[in-house]
Amino acid sequence: xxxxxxxxxxxxxxxxxxxxxxxxxxxxxxxxxxxxxxxxxxxxxxxxxxxxxxxxxxxxxxxxxxxxxxxxxxxxxxxxxxxxxxxxxxxxxxxxxxxxxxxxxxxxxxxxxxxxxxxxxxxxxxxxxxxxxxxxxxxxxxxxxxxxxxxxxxxxxxxxxxxxxxxxxxxxxxxxxxxxxxxxxxxxxxxxxxxxxxxxxxxxxxxxxxxxxxxx
Numbered sequence: 001x002x003x004x005x006x007x008x009x010x011x012x013x014x015x016x017x018x019x020x021x022x023x024x025x026x027x028x029x030x031x032x033x034x035x036x037x038x039x040x041x042x043x044x045x046x047x048x049x050x051x052x053x054x055x056x057x058x059x060x061x062x063x064x065x066x067x068x069x070x071x072x073x074x075x076x077x078x079x080x081x082x083x084x085x086x087x088x089x090x091x092x093x094x095x096x097x098x099x100x101x102x103x104x105x106x107x108x109x110x111x112x113x114x115x116x117x118x119x120x121x122x123x124x125x126x127x128x129x130x131x132x133x134x135x136x137x138x139x140x141x142x143x144x145x146x147x148x149x150x151x152x153x154x155x156x157x158x159x160x161x162x163x164x165x166x167x168x169x170x171x172x173x174x175x176x177x178x179x180x181x182x183x184x185x186x187x188x189x190x191x192x193x194x195x196x197x198x199x200x201x202x203x204x205x206x207x208x209x210x211x212x213x214x215x216x
Contacts, residue, residue, distance in 0.1 A: 004038060008080040014050060017082045019092065021099075022071045023196045024117040028092035029100040031060075033082065038073075045070050047086055066090030116182070116192060124186050139183050147187055150180045 009015050014032040021028055031049040033041070037057055040048040044059075047068035051058040061067030068086035075082055093100040126136035139147050154177035161169040185191070 002075060002079075004035065006079055007038075007075060007082075008078065009034065010080075014052070015080060015082060017047075017049065017084050019047065019068065019084045019086055022085045022087050023193055024115065026099050026115075026117070027101055028068075028086070028088065028098070031058075041070055041073070041084070047084060060092075061089060064090065064094075066092070068092070119179075120182055120186065120192060123182055127186055136183060139180075140187065144187055147180065147184050151177070151184055154180050 007015055013034045015034075015038075017031050017033045019028040019031060020026070031047075032052060033048075034050045037048045037050045040046075040057070040059070047060045047070055049058045049060065050056075067089045068084075069089070071085040071087060073082055073084050091098050093102070123136055126134050127140045130137045130141070139150065154173060157173040158170060158177055161173045185195075
């Protein structure tokens with residue numbers, strides 16, 4: 001870990017902090033910190049910034065309830081900018097949007113950004129706004145039993161491909177399984193955040209077990 005004293009704050013005593021969602025990896029906002037707000041952030045484990053417009057400390061969520069629980073803080077190579085990875089309690093933007101960055105400026109038509117979060121939104125849209133001819137909509141219309149059957153079938157396909165030591169086919173079948181699992185999650189009201197929290201809790205338990213073994 002580096003010493004905070006090695007960070008390069010600007011002439012106003014500030015350093016830019018790029019806030020990133022720990023689950024979606026989406027950039028939530030760009031804010032600024034001074035030494036005091038950085039210290040508060042590390043002590044409270046909640047994102048605290050310096051408001052340039054108000055000229056005062058700003059604990060994110062203090063008035064809105066949309067706190068940002070800090071996972072990690074990393075400095076760039078020049079030590080003059082930070083990325084702050086957080087688990088947010090709510091929207092980062094005062095407009096109510098999840099991220100402050102929601103105004104498209106330009107997009108490459110040949111390259112499309114992919115994320116599990118975006119795929120989840122697309123799948124959910126097929127449930128709430130049924131699209132004729134859509135396989136996803138068909139699954140939702142057939143209900144839980146059909147979805148579970150497909151999940152089971154895809155599990156079997158993964159096993160067969162892996163047993164044959166066919167990497168390409170295994171990747172293909174795992175992708176099918178992942179898709180049908182996401183459909184199941186939407187059907188049951190399970191979010192990516194729910195899975196993230198569960199896995200994170202297991203990581204903590206595993207870390208503690210490893211520590212205990214090392215001390216014995």
